[in-house]
Amino acid sequence: MxxxxxxxxxxxxxxxxxxxxxxxxxxxxxxxxxxxxxxxPVSAPVANMDLPDLPPPGAAGPFVHARSIAYKTVLYTDAEGRDEIREGGSRSWRNRNPGNIRKGDFSLNAGAIGDDGSFAIFPDEQTGTAAIIALLKTSKYINLTLRDAVFRYAPPSENNSAAYAAALAERTGIPLDTPLSTLKADEFRKVARRIQEIEGWKPGLIRANAxxxxxxxxxxxxxxxxxxxxxxxxxxxxxxxxxxxxxxxxxxxxxxxxxxxxxxxxxxxxxxxxxxxxxxxxxxxxxxxxxxxxxxxxxxxxxxxxxxxxxxxxxxxxxxxxxxxxxxxxxxxxxxxxxxxxxxxxxxxxxxxxxxxxxxxxxxxxxxxxxxxxxxxxxxxxxxxxxxxxxxxxxx
Known part of the structure:
Protein backbone atom coordinates (compact mmCIF):
# COMPACT_ATOMS: atom_id res chain seq x y z
CA MET A 1 0.00 0.00 0.00
CA PRO A 41 -4.24 15.00 17.90
CA VAL A 42 -2.21 11.79 17.79
CA SER A 43 -3.29 10.54 21.20
CA ALA A 44 -6.60 9.94 22.95
CA PRO A 45 -7.93 12.97 24.86
CA VAL A 46 -8.95 10.58 27.67
CA ALA A 47 -6.64 7.67 28.50
CA ASN A 48 -9.40 5.04 28.84
CA MET A 49 -10.53 5.73 25.27
CA ASP A 50 -7.39 3.95 24.09
CA LEU A 51 -7.58 0.98 26.46
CA PRO A 52 -9.43 -2.34 26.12
CA ASP A 53 -10.69 -2.16 29.70
CA LEU A 54 -14.06 -0.70 30.60
CA PRO A 55 -14.15 2.57 32.56
CA PRO A 56 -15.01 2.33 36.27
CA PRO A 57 -18.72 2.03 37.10
CA GLY A 58 -20.75 5.00 38.22
CA ALA A 59 -22.39 8.09 36.82
CA ALA A 60 -20.44 10.09 34.25
CA GLY A 61 -19.04 13.54 34.90
CA PRO A 62 -17.66 16.09 35.18
CA PHE A 63 -16.96 15.93 31.47
CA VAL A 64 -13.57 16.77 30.00
CA HIS A 65 -14.09 16.03 26.31
CA ALA A 66 -16.96 16.25 23.83
CA ARG A 67 -17.51 15.92 20.11
CA SER A 68 -20.32 15.70 17.60
CA ILE A 69 -20.53 12.08 16.42
CA ALA A 70 -23.63 12.18 14.21
CA TYR A 71 -26.48 14.45 13.16
CA LYS A 72 -27.82 16.24 16.25
CA THR A 73 -25.75 13.95 18.49
CA VAL A 74 -22.97 14.94 20.90
CA LEU A 75 -20.85 12.47 22.89
CA TYR A 76 -19.50 13.62 26.28
CA THR A 77 -16.67 11.81 28.09
CA ASP A 78 -15.34 12.25 31.62
CA ALA A 79 -11.75 11.82 32.81
CA GLU A 80 -12.33 8.12 33.60
CA GLY A 81 -13.77 7.30 30.18
CA ARG A 82 -17.43 7.22 31.25
CA ASP A 83 -19.66 8.92 28.74
CA GLU A 84 -23.17 9.91 27.77
CA ILE A 85 -24.92 11.17 24.68
CA ARG A 86 -27.12 14.21 24.13
CA GLU A 87 -29.36 13.66 21.13
CA GLY A 88 -31.95 15.88 19.48
CA GLY A 89 -33.15 19.03 21.17
CA SER A 90 -31.66 22.40 20.24
CA ARG A 91 -28.05 22.93 19.30
CA SER A 92 -27.50 25.10 22.36
CA TRP A 93 -28.85 22.35 24.63
CA ARG A 94 -26.82 19.57 22.97
CA ASN A 95 -23.65 21.65 23.33
CA ARG A 96 -24.45 22.94 26.83
CA ASN A 97 -23.82 26.29 25.19
CA PRO A 98 -26.79 28.56 26.13
CA GLY A 99 -25.44 31.48 24.13
CA ASN A 100 -24.46 29.54 21.00
CA ILE A 101 -20.92 30.88 21.32
CA ARG A 102 -18.67 30.09 18.39
CA LYS A 103 -15.67 27.82 18.79
CA GLY A 104 -12.27 29.47 19.08
CA ASP A 105 -9.74 30.82 21.54
CA PHE A 106 -12.32 32.63 23.63
CA SER A 107 -14.52 29.56 24.13
CA LEU A 108 -11.51 27.39 24.99
CA ASN A 109 -10.37 29.92 27.59
CA ALA A 110 -13.94 29.99 28.91
CA GLY A 111 -13.92 26.24 29.53
CA ALA A 112 -15.07 24.64 26.26
CA ILE A 113 -14.19 20.93 25.96
CA GLY A 114 -14.89 20.51 22.26
CA ASP A 115 -16.93 21.82 19.35
CA ASP A 116 -19.44 20.61 16.77
CA GLY A 117 -17.55 22.07 13.85
CA SER A 118 -18.85 25.61 14.33
CA PHE A 119 -20.00 26.13 17.92
CA ALA A 120 -18.29 25.43 21.24
CA ILE A 121 -19.30 22.56 23.50
CA PHE A 122 -19.09 23.20 27.26
CA PRO A 123 -18.94 20.62 30.07
CA ASP A 124 -22.14 21.88 31.71
CA GLU A 125 -24.79 24.56 31.45
CA GLN A 126 -23.24 26.64 34.23
CA THR A 127 -19.93 26.94 32.39
CA GLY A 128 -21.76 27.82 29.19
CA THR A 129 -23.77 30.53 30.97
CA ALA A 130 -20.65 31.95 32.59
CA ALA A 131 -19.09 32.14 29.12
CA ILE A 132 -21.90 34.46 27.94
CA ILE A 133 -21.21 36.83 30.82
CA ALA A 134 -17.45 36.63 30.31
CA LEU A 135 -17.89 37.45 26.62
CA LEU A 136 -20.07 40.48 27.35
CA LYS A 137 -17.39 41.77 29.73
CA THR A 138 -14.62 41.63 27.13
CA SER A 139 -13.30 44.80 25.53
CA LYS A 140 -15.32 44.07 22.39
CA TYR A 141 -18.59 44.43 24.31
CA ILE A 142 -18.23 46.15 27.66
CA ASN A 143 -18.29 49.71 26.28
CA LEU A 144 -21.28 49.10 24.01
CA THR A 145 -24.93 49.75 24.76
CA LEU A 146 -27.20 46.73 25.09
CA ARG A 147 -28.56 47.41 21.58
CA ASP A 148 -25.11 47.63 19.98
CA ALA A 149 -23.95 44.58 21.91
CA VAL A 150 -26.84 42.55 20.52
CA PHE A 151 -26.09 43.68 16.97
CA ARG A 152 -22.52 42.47 17.45
CA TYR A 153 -23.48 39.25 19.27
CA ALA A 154 -26.26 38.35 16.83
CA PRO A 155 -25.35 40.26 13.63
CA PRO A 156 -28.01 41.11 11.04
CA SER A 157 -26.26 38.88 8.50
CA GLU A 158 -27.32 35.86 10.57
CA ASN A 159 -30.23 37.08 12.73
CA ASN A 160 -33.10 39.51 13.05
CA SER A 161 -30.98 41.66 15.34
CA ALA A 162 -33.65 44.29 15.97
CA ALA A 163 -36.17 41.70 17.12
CA TYR A 164 -33.50 39.98 19.22
CA ALA A 165 -32.61 43.27 20.94
CA ALA A 166 -36.25 44.17 21.54
CA ALA A 167 -36.96 40.76 23.08
CA LEU A 168 -33.89 40.97 25.31
CA ALA A 169 -34.84 44.44 26.56
CA GLU A 170 -38.44 43.37 27.22
CA ARG A 171 -37.45 40.19 29.09
CA THR A 172 -34.72 41.78 31.19
CA GLY A 173 -36.29 45.19 31.78
CA ILE A 174 -32.97 46.78 30.81
CA PRO A 175 -33.27 49.72 28.34
CA LEU A 176 -31.48 49.20 25.05
CA ASP A 177 -29.39 52.36 25.46
CA THR A 178 -27.89 51.09 28.72
CA PRO A 179 -24.07 50.70 28.54
CA LEU A 180 -22.98 47.19 29.53
CA SER A 181 -20.28 48.78 31.70
CA THR A 182 -23.01 50.00 34.06
CA LEU A 183 -24.68 46.61 34.59
CA LYS A 184 -24.44 44.89 37.96
CA ALA A 185 -23.66 41.21 38.46
CA ASP A 186 -27.30 40.18 38.80
CA GLU A 187 -28.17 42.11 35.63
CA PHE A 188 -25.49 40.27 33.66
CA ARG A 189 -26.91 36.99 34.92
CA LYS A 190 -30.39 38.09 33.85
CA VAL A 191 -29.11 39.00 30.38
CA ALA A 192 -27.43 35.60 30.07
CA ARG A 193 -30.60 33.74 31.09
CA ARG A 194 -32.70 35.66 28.56
CA ILE A 195 -30.12 35.07 25.81
CA GLN A 196 -30.45 31.37 26.55
CA GLU A 197 -34.22 31.63 26.02
CA ILE A 198 -33.93 33.65 22.81
CA GLU A 199 -31.30 31.31 21.39
CA GLY A 200 -33.86 28.52 21.72
CA TRP A 201 -32.83 26.19 24.54
CA LYS A 202 -34.85 23.02 23.98
CA PRO A 203 -34.00 19.74 25.78
CA GLY A 204 -33.70 16.50 23.89
CA LEU A 205 -32.74 12.97 24.91
CA ILE A 206 -29.88 12.10 27.29
CA ARG A 207 -28.83 8.46 26.96
CA ALA A 208 -25.95 6.07 27.50
CA ASN A 209 -23.43 5.51 24.74
CA ALA A 210 -24.35 1.86 24.46
Whole structure:
Protein backbone atom coordinates (compact mmCIF):
# COMPACT_ATOMS: atom_id res chain seq x y z
CA MET A 1 0.00 0.00 0.00
CA UNK A 2 1.18 3.54 -0.73
CA UNK A 3 2.84 5.53 2.01
CA UNK A 4 2.04 9.24 1.99
CA UNK A 5 3.50 12.21 3.79
CA UNK A 6 1.31 15.14 4.74
CA UNK A 7 2.29 18.62 3.63
CA UNK A 8 -0.59 20.37 5.42
CA UNK A 9 -3.95 19.72 7.13
CA UNK A 10 -6.53 22.49 7.11
CA UNK A 11 -10.01 22.59 8.62
CA UNK A 12 -12.70 24.55 6.76
CA UNK A 13 -15.51 26.53 8.39
CA UNK A 14 -17.99 23.76 7.58
CA UNK A 15 -15.98 21.33 9.70
CA UNK A 16 -14.46 19.33 6.82
CA UNK A 17 -10.74 18.78 6.41
CA UNK A 18 -8.41 19.31 3.48
CA UNK A 19 -5.18 17.33 3.30
CA UNK A 20 -2.17 17.93 1.06
CA UNK A 21 0.43 15.18 0.98
CA UNK A 22 3.16 13.69 -1.16
CA UNK A 23 4.17 10.11 -1.83
CA UNK A 24 7.09 8.54 -0.01
CA UNK A 25 9.45 6.10 -1.66
CA UNK A 26 8.87 3.21 0.76
CA UNK A 27 5.64 1.15 0.47
CA UNK A 28 3.59 0.76 3.64
CA UNK A 29 0.21 -0.33 4.90
CA UNK A 30 -0.63 3.10 6.25
CA UNK A 31 -1.10 6.68 5.19
CA UNK A 32 1.72 8.87 6.51
CA UNK A 33 0.92 12.13 8.29
CA UNK A 34 4.15 13.97 9.17
CA UNK A 35 2.18 16.78 10.74
CA UNK A 36 -1.10 16.40 12.62
CA UNK A 37 -3.27 19.44 13.26
CA UNK A 38 -4.13 20.51 16.80
CA UNK A 39 -7.78 19.62 16.18
CA UNK A 40 -6.80 16.06 15.27
CA PRO A 41 -4.24 15.00 17.90
CA VAL A 42 -2.21 11.79 17.79
CA SER A 43 -3.29 10.54 21.20
CA ALA A 44 -6.60 9.94 22.95
CA PRO A 45 -7.93 12.97 24.86
CA VAL A 46 -8.95 10.58 27.67
CA ALA A 47 -6.64 7.67 28.50
CA ASN A 48 -9.40 5.04 28.84
CA MET A 49 -10.53 5.73 25.27
CA ASP A 50 -7.39 3.95 24.09
CA LEU A 51 -7.58 0.98 26.46
CA PRO A 52 -9.43 -2.34 26.12
CA ASP A 53 -10.69 -2.16 29.70
CA LEU A 54 -14.06 -0.70 30.60
CA PRO A 55 -14.15 2.57 32.56
CA PRO A 56 -15.01 2.33 36.27
CA PRO A 57 -18.72 2.03 37.10
CA GLY A 58 -20.75 5.00 38.22
CA ALA A 59 -22.39 8.09 36.82
CA ALA A 60 -20.44 10.09 34.25
CA GLY A 61 -19.04 13.54 34.90
CA PRO A 62 -17.66 16.09 35.18
CA PHE A 63 -16.96 15.93 31.47
CA VAL A 64 -13.57 16.77 30.00
CA HIS A 65 -14.09 16.03 26.31
CA ALA A 66 -16.96 16.25 23.83
CA ARG A 67 -17.51 15.92 20.11
CA SER A 68 -20.32 15.70 17.60
CA ILE A 69 -20.53 12.08 16.42
CA ALA A 70 -23.63 12.18 14.21
CA TYR A 71 -26.48 14.45 13.16
CA LYS A 72 -27.82 16.24 16.25
CA THR A 73 -25.75 13.95 18.49
CA VAL A 74 -22.97 14.94 20.90
CA LEU A 75 -20.85 12.47 22.89
CA TYR A 76 -19.50 13.62 26.28
CA THR A 77 -16.67 11.81 28.09
CA ASP A 78 -15.34 12.25 31.62
CA ALA A 79 -11.75 11.82 32.81
CA GLU A 80 -12.33 8.12 33.60
CA GLY A 81 -13.77 7.30 30.18
CA ARG A 82 -17.43 7.22 31.25
CA ASP A 83 -19.66 8.92 28.74
CA GLU A 84 -23.17 9.91 27.77
CA ILE A 85 -24.92 11.17 24.68
CA ARG A 86 -27.12 14.21 24.13
CA GLU A 87 -29.36 13.66 21.13
CA GLY A 88 -31.95 15.88 19.48
CA GLY A 89 -33.15 19.03 21.17
CA SER A 90 -31.66 22.40 20.24
CA ARG A 91 -28.05 22.93 19.30
CA SER A 92 -27.50 25.10 22.36
CA TRP A 93 -28.85 22.35 24.63
CA ARG A 94 -26.82 19.57 22.97
CA ASN A 95 -23.65 21.65 23.33
CA ARG A 96 -24.45 22.94 26.83
CA ASN A 97 -23.82 26.29 25.19
CA PRO A 98 -26.79 28.56 26.13
CA GLY A 99 -25.44 31.48 24.13
CA ASN A 100 -24.46 29.54 21.00
CA ILE A 101 -20.92 30.88 21.32
CA ARG A 102 -18.67 30.09 18.39
CA LYS A 103 -15.67 27.82 18.79
CA GLY A 104 -12.27 29.47 19.08
CA ASP A 105 -9.74 30.82 21.54
CA PHE A 106 -12.32 32.63 23.63
CA SER A 107 -14.52 29.56 24.13
CA LEU A 108 -11.51 27.39 24.99
CA ASN A 109 -10.37 29.92 27.59
CA ALA A 110 -13.94 29.99 28.91
CA GLY A 111 -13.92 26.24 29.53
CA ALA A 112 -15.07 24.64 26.26
CA ILE A 113 -14.19 20.93 25.96
CA GLY A 114 -14.89 20.51 22.26
CA ASP A 115 -16.93 21.82 19.35
CA ASP A 116 -19.44 20.61 16.77
CA GLY A 117 -17.55 22.07 13.85
CA SER A 118 -18.85 25.61 14.33
CA PHE A 119 -20.00 26.13 17.92
CA ALA A 120 -18.29 25.43 21.24
CA ILE A 121 -19.30 22.56 23.50
CA PHE A 122 -19.09 23.20 27.26
CA PRO A 123 -18.94 20.62 30.07
CA ASP A 124 -22.14 21.88 31.71
CA GLU A 125 -24.79 24.56 31.45
CA GLN A 126 -23.24 26.64 34.23
CA THR A 127 -19.93 26.94 32.39
CA GLY A 128 -21.76 27.82 29.19
CA THR A 129 -23.77 30.53 30.97
CA ALA A 130 -20.65 31.95 32.59
CA ALA A 131 -19.09 32.14 29.12
CA ILE A 132 -21.90 34.46 27.94
CA ILE A 133 -21.21 36.83 30.82
CA ALA A 134 -17.45 36.63 30.31
CA LEU A 135 -17.89 37.45 26.62
CA LEU A 136 -20.07 40.48 27.35
CA LYS A 137 -17.39 41.77 29.73
CA THR A 138 -14.62 41.63 27.13
CA SER A 139 -13.30 44.80 25.53
CA LYS A 140 -15.32 44.07 22.39
CA TYR A 141 -18.59 44.43 24.31
CA ILE A 142 -18.23 46.15 27.66
CA ASN A 143 -18.29 49.71 26.28
CA LEU A 144 -21.28 49.10 24.01
CA THR A 145 -24.93 49.75 24.76
CA LEU A 146 -27.20 46.73 25.09
CA ARG A 147 -28.56 47.41 21.58
CA ASP A 148 -25.11 47.63 19.98
CA ALA A 149 -23.95 44.58 21.91
CA VAL A 150 -26.84 42.55 20.52
CA PHE A 151 -26.09 43.68 16.97
CA ARG A 152 -22.52 42.47 17.45
CA TYR A 153 -23.48 39.25 19.27
CA ALA A 154 -26.26 38.35 16.83
CA PRO A 155 -25.35 40.26 13.63
CA PRO A 156 -28.01 41.11 11.04
CA SER A 157 -26.26 38.88 8.50
CA GLU A 158 -27.32 35.86 10.57
CA ASN A 159 -30.23 37.08 12.73
CA ASN A 160 -33.10 39.51 13.05
CA SER A 161 -30.98 41.66 15.34
CA ALA A 162 -33.65 44.29 15.97
CA ALA A 163 -36.17 41.70 17.12
CA TYR A 164 -33.50 39.98 19.22
CA ALA A 165 -32.61 43.27 20.94
CA ALA A 166 -36.25 44.17 21.54
CA ALA A 167 -36.96 40.76 23.08
CA LEU A 168 -33.89 40.97 25.31
CA ALA A 169 -34.84 44.44 26.56
CA GLU A 170 -38.44 43.37 27.22
CA ARG A 171 -37.45 40.19 29.09
CA THR A 172 -34.72 41.78 31.19
CA GLY A 173 -36.29 45.19 31.78
CA ILE A 174 -32.97 46.78 30.81
CA PRO A 175 -33.27 49.72 28.34
CA LEU A 176 -31.48 49.20 25.05
CA ASP A 177 -29.39 52.36 25.46
CA THR A 178 -27.89 51.09 28.72
CA PRO A 179 -24.07 50.70 28.54
CA LEU A 180 -22.98 47.19 29.53
CA SER A 181 -20.28 48.78 31.70
CA THR A 182 -23.01 50.00 34.06
CA LEU A 183 -24.68 46.61 34.59
CA LYS A 184 -24.44 44.89 37.96
CA ALA A 185 -23.66 41.21 38.46
CA ASP A 186 -27.30 40.18 38.80
CA GLU A 187 -28.17 42.11 35.63
CA PHE A 188 -25.49 40.27 33.66
CA ARG A 189 -26.91 36.99 34.92
CA LYS A 190 -30.39 38.09 33.85
CA VAL A 191 -29.11 39.00 30.38
CA ALA A 192 -27.43 35.60 30.07
CA ARG A 193 -30.60 33.74 31.09
CA ARG A 194 -32.70 35.66 28.56
CA ILE A 195 -30.12 35.07 25.81
CA GLN A 196 -30.45 31.37 26.55
CA GLU A 197 -34.22 31.63 26.02
CA ILE A 198 -33.93 33.65 22.81
CA GLU A 199 -31.30 31.31 21.39
CA GLY A 200 -33.86 28.52 21.72
CA TRP A 201 -32.83 26.19 24.54
CA LYS A 202 -34.85 23.02 23.98
CA PRO A 203 -34.00 19.74 25.78
CA GLY A 204 -33.70 16.50 23.89
CA LEU A 205 -32.74 12.97 24.91
CA ILE A 206 -29.88 12.10 27.29
CA ARG A 207 -28.83 8.46 26.96
CA ALA A 208 -25.95 6.07 27.50
CA ASN A 209 -23.43 5.51 24.74
CA ALA A 210 -24.35 1.86 24.46
CA UNK A 211 -26.69 -0.33 22.44
CA UNK A 212 -30.22 -0.71 23.75
CA UNK A 213 -31.63 -4.06 24.79
CA UNK A 214 -31.47 -6.60 22.01
CA UNK A 215 -34.67 -7.72 20.35
CA UNK A 216 -33.86 -11.34 21.08
CA UNK A 217 -31.70 -13.18 23.60
CA UNK A 218 -30.85 -16.23 21.47
CA UNK A 219 -27.58 -16.13 19.54
CA UNK A 220 -29.09 -17.47 16.31
CA UNK A 221 -31.90 -14.90 16.35
CA UNK A 222 -29.48 -12.06 17.10
CA UNK A 223 -27.20 -13.08 14.22
CA UNK A 224 -30.18 -13.46 11.88
CA UNK A 225 -31.46 -10.00 12.80
CA UNK A 226 -28.04 -8.46 12.26
CA UNK A 227 -27.54 -10.24 8.95
CA UNK A 228 -30.83 -8.85 7.67
CA UNK A 229 -29.60 -5.34 8.38
CA UNK A 230 -26.24 -5.62 6.59
CA UNK A 231 -27.56 -3.51 3.73
CA UNK A 232 -27.54 -0.51 6.08
CA UNK A 233 -23.77 -0.26 6.28
CA UNK A 234 -22.91 -2.14 3.10
CA UNK A 235 -24.81 0.39 1.00
CA UNK A 236 -22.56 3.11 2.44
CA UNK A 237 -19.41 1.03 1.88
CA UNK A 238 -20.36 0.20 -1.71
CA UNK A 239 -21.23 3.81 -2.40
CA UNK A 240 -17.76 4.85 -1.30
CA UNK A 241 -16.13 2.06 -3.30
CA UNK A 242 -18.09 3.08 -6.40
CA UNK A 243 -16.69 6.60 -6.37
CA UNK A 244 -14.14 7.43 -9.06
CA UNK A 245 -10.70 6.25 -7.96
CA UNK A 246 -9.54 9.83 -7.61
CA UNK A 247 -12.23 10.54 -5.01
CA UNK A 248 -11.81 7.42 -2.84
CA UNK A 249 -8.03 7.13 -2.84
CA UNK A 250 -4.95 8.73 -1.37
CA UNK A 251 -3.69 11.40 -3.75
CA UNK A 252 -0.13 12.17 -4.80
CA UNK A 253 1.30 15.63 -4.31
CA UNK A 254 0.09 18.33 -4.89
CA UNK A 255 -3.47 17.04 -4.63
CA UNK A 256 -5.58 16.97 -1.50
CA UNK A 257 -8.40 14.62 -0.60
CA UNK A 258 -10.43 15.55 2.51
CA UNK A 259 -12.56 12.41 2.29
CA UNK A 260 -10.22 10.24 4.37
CA UNK A 261 -9.98 12.99 6.98
CA UNK A 262 -13.77 13.04 7.16
CA UNK A 263 -13.73 9.31 7.93
CA UNK A 264 -11.54 10.12 10.94
CA UNK A 265 -13.74 13.04 11.97
CA UNK A 266 -16.76 10.72 12.18
CA UNK A 267 -14.77 7.80 13.61
CA UNK A 268 -12.82 9.22 16.51
CA UNK A 269 -11.44 12.18 18.44
CA UNK A 270 -7.86 11.49 17.40
CA UNK A 271 -5.51 9.99 14.84
CA UNK A 272 -3.58 6.91 15.81
CA UNK A 273 0.11 7.27 14.98
CA UNK A 274 2.20 4.13 14.67
CA UNK A 275 5.88 4.85 15.30
CA UNK A 276 5.13 8.55 15.28
CA UNK A 277 4.18 9.05 11.66
CA UNK A 278 1.97 6.28 10.27
CA UNK A 279 -1.80 6.30 10.45
CA UNK A 280 -4.07 3.47 9.33
CA UNK A 281 -7.53 4.42 8.12
CA UNK A 282 -9.24 1.04 7.69
CA UNK A 283 -11.00 1.37 11.08
CA UNK A 284 -11.99 4.94 10.29
CA UNK A 285 -13.67 3.73 7.11
CA UNK A 286 -15.59 0.91 8.81
CA UNK A 287 -16.67 3.21 11.63
CA UNK A 288 -17.78 5.81 9.10
CA UNK A 289 -20.00 3.27 7.32
CA UNK A 290 -21.51 2.06 10.60
CA UNK A 291 -22.14 5.47 12.15
CA UNK A 292 -23.53 7.13 9.02
CA UNK A 293 -25.95 4.20 8.60
CA UNK A 294 -27.23 4.65 12.16
CA UNK A 295 -25.23 1.96 13.98
CA UNK A 296 -22.66 2.19 16.77
CA UNK A 297 -18.99 2.36 15.93
CA UNK A 298 -16.04 2.10 18.30
CA UNK A 299 -15.11 5.80 18.74
CA UNK A 300 -11.53 4.67 18.12
CA UNK A 301 -9.20 4.89 15.09
CA UNK A 302 -7.62 1.42 15.46
CA UNK A 303 -8.69 -1.97 14.11
CA UNK A 304 -8.16 -3.52 17.55
CA UNK A 305 -11.07 -1.49 18.95
CA UNK A 306 -13.44 -3.83 17.10
CA UNK A 307 -11.81 -6.77 18.85
CA UNK A 308 -12.36 -4.97 22.18
CA UNK A 309 -16.07 -4.17 21.48
CA UNK A 310 -16.13 -2.34 24.81
CA UNK A 311 -19.73 -1.18 24.53
CA UNK A 312 -21.15 -4.58 23.67
CA UNK A 313 -22.07 -3.14 20.30
CA UNK A 314 -21.00 -6.21 18.31
CA UNK A 315 -22.04 -9.86 18.35
CA UNK A 316 -19.28 -12.42 17.74
CA UNK A 317 -19.74 -14.85 14.85
CA UNK A 318 -18.30 -18.36 14.55
CA UNK A 319 -17.33 -17.73 10.92
CA UNK A 320 -17.39 -14.91 8.36
CA UNK A 321 -20.66 -14.19 6.58
CA UNK A 322 -21.32 -11.55 3.91
CA UNK A 323 -21.74 -8.11 5.41
CA UNK A 324 -20.04 -9.00 8.69
CA UNK A 325 -16.98 -7.24 10.09
CA UNK A 326 -13.66 -9.08 9.95
CA UNK A 327 -10.71 -8.20 12.17
CA UNK A 328 -7.18 -9.19 11.12
CA UNK A 329 -4.24 -8.93 13.51
CA UNK A 330 -0.58 -8.67 12.66
CA UNK A 331 2.27 -10.09 14.74
CA UNK A 332 3.18 -9.98 17.55
CA UNK A 333 0.33 -11.84 19.25
CA UNK A 334 1.71 -12.03 22.79
CA UNK A 335 -0.80 -9.59 24.32
CA UNK A 336 -4.20 -11.31 24.66
CA UNK A 337 -5.93 -7.95 25.24
CA UNK A 338 -4.32 -6.44 22.13
CA UNK A 339 -3.70 -3.10 23.84
CA UNK A 340 -1.55 -1.90 20.95
CA UNK A 341 -0.22 -3.06 17.63
CA UNK A 342 -1.26 -3.14 13.98
CA UNK A 343 -4.28 -4.74 12.42
CA UNK A 344 -6.84 -4.43 9.68
CA UNK A 345 -10.62 -4.38 9.59
CA UNK A 346 -13.13 -4.49 6.76
CA UNK A 347 -16.50 -5.84 5.63
CA UNK A 348 -16.77 -9.44 4.44
CA UNK A 349 -17.79 -9.91 0.83
CA UNK A 350 -17.02 -13.61 0.54
CA UNK A 351 -15.01 -16.33 2.27
CA UNK A 352 -13.50 -19.71 1.50
CA UNK A 353 -11.61 -22.26 3.57
CA UNK A 354 -8.38 -20.29 3.07
CA UNK A 355 -9.28 -16.70 2.21
CA UNK A 356 -11.58 -13.80 3.09
CA UNK A 357 -12.54 -11.10 0.62
CA UNK A 358 -12.99 -7.72 2.27
CA UNK A 359 -14.46 -4.43 1.15
CA UNK A 360 -12.55 -1.84 3.12
CA UNK A 361 -10.52 1.32 3.30
CA UNK A 362 -6.73 1.57 3.21
CA UNK A 363 -6.58 -1.43 0.90
CA UNK A 364 -3.85 -0.58 -1.60
CA UNK A 365 -4.35 3.06 -0.69
CA UNK A 366 -8.02 3.17 -1.61
CA UNK A 367 -11.52 1.84 -0.88
CA UNK A 368 -11.81 -1.45 -2.73
CA UNK A 369 -12.29 -5.20 -2.48
CA UNK A 370 -9.19 -7.25 -1.62
CA UNK A 371 -8.55 -10.93 -0.90
CA UNK A 372 -6.70 -11.83 2.31
CA UNK A 373 -5.49 -15.26 3.45
CA UNK A 374 -7.03 -16.50 6.67
CA UNK A 375 -3.48 -16.82 7.99
CA UNK A 376 -0.17 -15.54 6.65
CA UNK A 377 3.25 -16.99 7.47
CA UNK A 378 6.79 -15.94 6.74
CA UNK A 379 9.52 -18.12 5.18
CA UNK A 380 10.29 -19.68 8.54
CA UNK A 381 6.68 -20.70 9.09
CA UNK A 382 5.98 -18.10 11.78
CA UNK A 383 2.50 -16.57 11.66
CA UNK A 384 2.65 -12.91 10.61
CA UNK A 385 -1.07 -12.15 10.32
CA UNK A 386 -4.38 -13.88 10.96
CA UNK A 387 -8.08 -13.19 11.27
CA UNK A 388 -9.03 -13.26 14.94
CA UNK A 389 -12.66 -12.12 14.99
CA UNK A 390 -15.81 -11.91 12.89
CA UNK A 391 -18.77 -9.92 14.17
CA UNK A 392 -22.03 -8.14 13.45
CA UNK A 393 -23.40 -4.93 14.96
CA UNK A 394 -25.92 -5.60 17.70
CA UNK A 395 -29.29 -4.71 16.20
CA UNK A 396 -31.67 -3.02 18.65
Missing amino acids: TKLKVVSIDKAQDGTYSVSYSTAATPAKATTFAQISASL PAALRSTTTSAIISSAASATQDWMDIARREAALPAHERSQWPDPGENPRILNYFKVCSAWFEADGGDEVDWCAAFVNYCLVTSGHMGTDHPGARSFFWKKKGQFISLPKPIPGSIAVRRYAPFSDPKWESGPGHVGFVIAASETTVTLLGGNQSGTVRESVFPLMSKDASGAVTAKFIAFMMPAIM
